[in-house]
Amino acid sequence: MKFAEETSTVNKLNLFDRMAEHEQVLFCNDPSTGLRAIIAIHNTTLGPALGGCRMQPYESVDEALEDALRLSKGMSYKCAAADVDFGGGKAVIIGNPKTDKSPELFRAFGQFVDSLGGRFYTGTDMGTTMDDFIHALKETNCIVGVPEAYGGGGDSSIPTAEGVLYGIKATNKVLFGKDDLGGVSYAVQGLGKVGFKVAKALLEAGANLYVTDINEESIRAIEKLESSTPGTVKIVASEDIYSQEADVFVPCAFGGVINDNTINQFKVKAIAGSANNQLLHESHGKKLQEKGILYAPDYIINSGGLIQVADELYGVNHERVLAKTKHIYDAILEVYKLAEADGVCTMESANRMCEKRMASRSKRNGFYTPTVKPKWAIRK
Numbered sequence: 001m002k003f004a005e006e007t008s009t010v011n012k013l014n015l016f017d018r019m020a021e022h023e024q025v026l027f028c029n030d031p032s033t034g035l036r037a038i039i040a041i042h043n044t045t046l047g048p049a050l051g052g053c054r055m056q057p058y059e060s061v062d063e064a065l066e067d068a069l070r071l072s073k074g075m076s077y078k079c080a081a082a083d084v085d086f087g088g089g090k091a092v093i094i095g096n097p098k099t100d101k102s103p104e105l106f107r108a109f110g111q112f113v114d115s116l117g118g119r120f121y122t123g124t125d126m127g128t129t130m131d132d133f134i135h136a137l138k139e140t141n142c143i144v145g146v147p148e149a150y151g152g153g154g155d156s157s158i159p160t161a162e163g164v165l166y167g168i169k170a171t172n173k174v175l176f177g178k179d180d181l182g183g184v185s186y187a188v189q190g191l192g193k194v195g196f197k198v199a200k201a202l203l204e205a206g207a208n209l210y211v212t213d214i215n216e217e218s219i220r221a222i223e224k225l226e227s228s229t230p231g232t233v234k235i236v237a238s239e240d241i242y243s244q245e246a247d248v249f250v251p252c253a254f255g256g257v258i259n260d261n262t263i264n265q266f267k268v269k270a271i272a273g274s275a276n277n278q279l280l281h282e283s284h285g286k287k288l289q290e291k292g293i294l295y296a297p298d299y300i301i302n303s304g305g306l307i308q309v310a311d312e313l314y315g316v317n318h319e320r321v322l323a324k325t326k327h328i329y330d331a332i333l334e335v336y337k338l339a340e341a342d343g344v345c346t347m348e349s350a351n352r353m354c355e356k357r358m359a360s361r362s363k364r365n366g367f368y369t370p371t372v373k374p375k376w377a378i379r380k
């Protein structure tokens with residue numbers, strides 16, 4: 001077996017050192033279905049761990065473990081910032097999503113999730129779909145983000161876009177003293193599920209947009225929309241979006257978009273968009289600060305989808321989710337205020353805010369044990 005030799009070289013001390021910040025790591029092995037997965041639980045101070053399940057043909061166990069550890073830690077911060085009473089976790093399945101999936105594999109995965117007795121809730125991520133988790137749902141209740149027909153909240157890009165708009169409002173409040181969306185110019189990158197909804201709301205508010213997408217259909221759709229709104233749209237080439245003379249850059253396409261190359265081109269006053277992992281390296285947060293560009297930390301401004309899946313356990317209620325999404329406005333304002341007070345970049349102040357939330361609760365909650373069932377977990 002390809003991985004057997006490799007795991008034997010990871011001595012126990014090394015493994016424990018690597019997971020020093022984590023509470024628990026579960027290696028899931030089911031030869032009959034071919035399941036090889038890792039579930040990492042980073043911190044359950046604020047509640048049971050929550051995080052999606054990725055499926056990827058990782059080159060090694062090492063790489064898969066690294067991803068699970070890194071992403072689960074990120075989820076602790078994201079949950080703390082969104083105030084959803086969940087901690088951070090993540091699962092990775094080692095395999096090719098195009099060729100290695102089967103209903104049995106996801107049922108086996110569901111059994112491992114269930115074995116954690118409520119310490120870990122999961123759902124879709126890169127390489128997995130809601131349909132995969134319908135199989136896992138037969139083995140465990142600890143699945144969120146399921147289709148509406150199965151009691152889920154449905155399309156998470158709706159609350160994600162709503163959250164981005166709240167983040168932009170908070171940003172405008174700091175930039176211009178008022179949180180109106182209109183009368184401001186934006187450079188929107190990506191008109192997909194989230195970006196299109198954000199662009200539409202900005203146009204309806206009377207904003208001036210520079211937009212780009214590699215998908216011609218999305219471009220035609222936004223051009224068509226322009227005529228029925230008070231806003232304006234200018235289409236620009238993919239590579240030109242970074243240098244537009246706009247007030248706010250709204251990245252809604254892919255990660256790593258804030259890097260040395262783009263920072264040199266930016267003329268905007270702020271960056272506020274949905275893309276995950278926008279900073280190519282942590283140091284780019286500081287570089288933005290030095291250039292005087294206000295940055296809405298990605299894991300806070302794009303947490304509307306997380307708020308929806310976390311809320312699903314109360315029973316589906318779109319109004320309640322949208323009401324909770326408003327919290328993003330306050331969180332972004334708090335991060336900006338803290339950054340100014342501490343003289344640090346906004347990513348650093350966001351991390352500090354989350355660490356403080358986790359530390360302040362740890363005396364009361366600490367390690368989450370499944371015997372303490374969340375009152376709001378209504379699914380039996």
Ligand code: NAD
Nearest residue numbers: 156157160190191192193194213214252253274275276305
């Ligand atoms: P999507 O795939 O629907 O949209 C991405 C859009 O970006 C597509 O229209 C694509 O054509 C466009 N694009 C890709 N490369 C481009 C390029 N070089 N230049 C211009 N446009 C380009 O994805 P989405 O669900 O809208 O998510 C957008 C971003 O937000 C992603 O980074 C995603 O991880 C993040 N995010 C999404 C959600 C959600 O609920 N959907 C939640 C949190 C974070």
